[in-house]
Amino acid sequence: MQTKPHFAFFDEGSKKEIRRATLKAVAIPGYQVPFASREMPIARGWGTGGLQLTLSLIGKKDVLKVIDQGADESVNAVSIKKLVRHTTGVALTDQTAEANIIQSRHRIPEEPLRDDQILVLQVPNPEPLRKVDAREYMTKRMHAEDDYSGAWLILFEQIIKYQKMTTGAAHPVYVNGRYVMAPSPIPRFDNPKMHASDALILLGAGREKKIYAVPPYTKVESLAFEDFPFTKESFQGKQCNLCGAEDVFLDEIINQATGDRIYQCNDTSYCVDRLNHSEEKEVENSYA
């Protein structure tokens, strides 16, 4: 008894339903569109929202890249790629520039995206107001009434207590001047990349059953006050110990031998790319 999986896992009816929700999400930037959200062969909370978007979008000619916390070879990224490959046979890549669908958990690649690419972000908690009210019924109403006082108040209280905003990842953003949106837990470092992005950004929350989007060239502003501006994570004076990159998001690593703190590009394919380029140059130079 052997059965072959359907192309891209889902039956066509399911794909259509997800696409309809996606189109609605694109039409209302930052608004969380509810969708039925199928159970997937990977666990809820492990990227099923992103995976459903990817599988509903993917065609035979597409090239897919999947990253998890910046890394193409991270076990969960590998697992997702394996599943998509198994059910579609599409080409996979580590190169950001080669992919036209990039599914990512918690990072936007360092290399700027193009208008022929789609970034799919996996979202654990799509509701930026969940800390304001635990009930979906209430937060939905706040979005409808454009009542974001709770979101501002959270930031204000942080400033009162700690003299600065203490958000980590998932610092909320205003999309198109209307909806406050959880940008998925990307570091604050990546928030500005959402603004006027050339690529379409889709966000999928499988367990919470929501799809939302930032269409290309949409205004995206991180919530901040005039006297307390939004700040990215600071890596001032630090650089990648492999490729020397500055102004990228760095992983902090403890050198087990010396106990020193060293830094490395979080975006592994960006780092490898830079290393390869510098090697090529070295080779060119030595021949010249």
Next chain:
Amino acid sequence: MGYVAVKGGTQAIEASIDRLKYDRLKGNEIVEINTILATMRNLVDQVMSEASLYAPFLAALAIKQAGGSMEEAVFLMRAHRSTLPRSYYSETVEVEEMFVERRVSASFKDIPGGQLLGATNDYTHRLLDFSLVEETLEENKQWLSDYQKELEKIEASEVHYFPKVVDYLRAEGLFDTYPLDNTSPKDVTKESIQFPTGRSERLQVLTRGQTGAVTALGYASLRGYGQVHPTIGEVRVGDVPIHVKHPYEKNQDEEDNFYIGEIKVTEVESFVPVPVKKTNGNEELEFDIGYGISFGQNETKAIAMSILDQCLESPHGEFPTHDEEFVLLHIDSVEATGFISHLKLPHYVTFQSKLDSIRQVKKGGKVDAD
């Protein structure tokens, strides 16, 4: 050096999957699907119920593949369910037409049609039966044939349907009668639930809830974190026939519906006294029904479901068990186990981000300058 953590993911995964397979095979024993179907009926029922997919064979396969892990077996079934097109909805199942195997009422000593214990663990003493260690097929065959002979001595009465206990109380005016509501239920697997929910949505989410979670919340409500203390009007277990309409022909007779098989269900009707305001302004006590139903024989879950159904029918700010978002959004096995287990995924980007925030605070809010 630093790259070790994120490189080599592909090989690591493959090695891990091989190891998993090794663990399943190393004991040199094979459990047949048929063995599971024949001897682990309750486990199969529970998996089908939480998976909300009635397919005993697939459930047994899932149990085998999952090495007996409930959450894993349910997960496999749910994922498989996502690949199946849903072409038809069945006609309303008339539970009065159940071929009853077991039916008890706690409300009345004598119920019309009588109490029928059927197969239940309720009256077994939970002592480990060491004779099962050496159980043989021959002995079992002997027992079965003796049992069969005993049964033959009993004169078979006519097969009949058991009426619902609640019908007698309705006739007495202790329960409100409501007109039949034939609105099509909303399918929560095709449209995610929105709050406030309709009862059809609540019942669907409750019946596919994780057995332990539904039981725990029902218990919490009963013990003090809720306002519902029911009496079980009736628990019945048995097979009900499923019919579908011809998808294209209009105006058909019920007689023309297609019979597509039968499913075993547990159905519970709990009686809950509720105060009702009468037109003259006085409050009177009346009974309301809490409803529970579950694929297979899952009595505890179905009873707990009937409590939670009644809790959610009467929202109460003080008790989480009466809050539909609290109950409905946290009892799903796949969602709960998935999100808890996702904590095993790396979180170093989010952690680095938080670390940066905390370091900044420690520096008195000044921008990091080192």
